[in-house]
Amino acid sequence: xxxxxxxxxxxxxxxxxxxxxxxxxxxxxxxxxxxxxxxxxxxxxxxxxxxxxxxxxxxxxxxxxxxxxxxxxxxxxxxxxxxxxxxxxxxxxxxxxxxxxxxxxxxxxxxxxxxxxxxxxxxxxxxxxxxxxxxxxxxxxxxxxxxxxxxxxxxxxxxxxxxxxxxxxxxxxxxxxxxxxxxxxxxxxxxxxxxxxxxxxxxxxxxxxxxxxxxxxxxxxxxxxxxxxxxxxxxxxxxxxxxxxxxxxxxxxxxxxxxxxxxxxxxxxxxxxxxxxxxxxxxxxxxxxxxxxxxxxxxxxxxxxxxxxxxxxxxxxx
Amino acid sequence: xxxxxxxxxxxxxxxxxxxxxxxxxxxxxxxxxxxxxxxxxxxxxxxxxxxxxxxxxxxxxxxxxxxxxxxxxxxxxxxxxxxx
Numbered sequence: 001x002x003x004x005x006x007x008x009x010x011x012x013x014x015x016x017x018x019x020x021x022x023x024x025x026x027x028x029x030x031x032x033x034x035x036x037x038x039x040x041x042x043x044x045x046x047x048x049x050x051x052x053x054x055x056x057x058x059x060x061x062x063x064x065x066x067x068x069x070x071x072x073x074x075x076x077x078x079x080x081x082x083x084x085x086x087x088x089x090x091x092x093x094x095x096x097x098x099x100x101x102x103x104x105x106x107x108x109x110x111x112x113x114x115x116x117x118x119x120x121x122x123x124x125x126x127x128x129x130x131x132x133x134x135x136x137x138x139x140x141x142x143x144x145x146x147x148x149x150x151x152x153x154x155x156x157x158x159x160x161x162x163x164x165x166x167x168x169x170x171x172x173x174x175x176x177x178x179x180x181x182x183x184x185x186x187x188x189x190x191x192x193x194x195x196x197x198x199x200x201x202x203x204x205x206x207x208x209x210x211x212x213x214x215x216x217x218x219x220x221x222x223x224x225x226x227x228x229x230x231x232x233x234x235x236x237x238x239x240x241x242x243x244x245x246x247x248x249x250x251x252x253x254x255x256x257x258x259x260x261x262x263x264x265x266x267x268x269x270x271x272x273x274x275x276x277x278x279x280x281x282x283x284x285x286x287x288x289x290x291x292x293x294x295x296x297x298x299x300x301x302x303x304x305x306x307x308x309x310x311x312x313x314x315x316x317x318x
Numbered sequence: 319x320x321x322x323x324x325x326x327x328x329x330x331x332x333x334x335x336x337x338x339x340x341x342x343x344x345x346x347x348x349x350x351x352x353x354x355x356x357x358x359x360x361x362x363x364x365x366x367x368x369x370x371x372x373x374x375x376x377x378x379x380x381x382x383x384x385x386x387x388x389x390x391x392x393x394x395x396x397x398x399x400x401x402x
Binding site: 229233238 | 358363
């Protein structure tokens with residue numbers, strides 16, 4: 001895949017290497033992120049959110065002409081739908097299930113005693129029928145399939161959700177709870193591949209307009225275990241996933257800020273989603289990591305939003 | 319040990335090939351005939367268990383599982399290495 005050079009590809013601030021505060025520390029010190037005591041679980045300041053909101057609106061403007069149907073789901077999905085989605089085949093380690101207390105008054109007293117004594121109190125928690133959403137599009141597929149076969153022109157959806165992935169990290173770009181904006185296309189292979197191609201171009205132009213150095217690279221999802229290595233190799237061989245990477249934490253390991261995914265008939269088969277002609281529907285999506293793009297902007301343009309380049313501020317806020 | 323027959327037996331347990339694994343030619347594309355990525359992973363794990371071998375990373379790709387012939391070549395090599 002073509003790689004793109006940057007408009008401003010100077011070296012990242014090398015503060016950590018010089019023994020200075022990390023990027024995450026500086027984000028805390030400036031109040032942009034707020035500590036909670038859990039790695040990867042942070043509060044956001046008003047300034048941080050103003051960038052996230054601006055990005056969300058920018059992405060809406062870029063896709064407006066396509067007439068996507070907007071859907072917003074809370075950051076939890078039905079456990080049966082989650083199980084059927086196949087997520088556990090590839091990412092059992094990243095999933096987060098919602099558990100709740102299902103005991104009686106005696107159990108309640110026991111929990112309080114455990115908390116008081118500093119012992120494990122979670123023994124009486126039972127899995128509920130809710131799983132934390134792992135990607136914004138996961139709640140969509142069963143809803144779309146329930147409508148019956150797609151019309152001849154296919155369908156296009158606009159989603160945004162907080163998503164959960166259990167991967168505690170000190171890299172600010174690897175949060176456990178983060179927002180993902182997505183456009184999801186359903187239709188024939190030709191329709192969904194044309195969609196992905198168009199967003200490879202639009203996404204690249206968007207990030208260039210934001211003054212960010214970037215490269216488009218073939219990629220794979222972080223599938224679990226040995227079986228996962230094979231799934232990852234297959235995914236790369238078939239060119240199913242591309243990522244738009246920006247150096248944020250380091251130049252050597254840039255951060256995927258956008259991803260462009262062709263699922264082939266995976267979700268179509270899983271959910272019995274049909275094209276108008278009865279064939280299994282193909283799907284593709286473009287995903288935007290809203291916190292990641294925000295962090296890339298903060299990294300490259302500085303922690304003071306008012307001092308960002310005028311062109312970047314105009315692209316975001318008009 | 320008849321490796322080819324063992325491969326057909328394992329393929330027969332995959333939904334895409336149920337009841338027709340014995341009719342596959344050695345060069346039929348398994349992926350064209352309905353084997354998906356996760357199916358190929360299940361196939362790989364079943365072959366490892368059946369022949370007590372472990373596929374090295376270099377063989378964990380679609381090419382190694384594309385046809386019965388490709389699978390037999392890979393398994394035969396691994397079985398020989400195991401015996402050596």
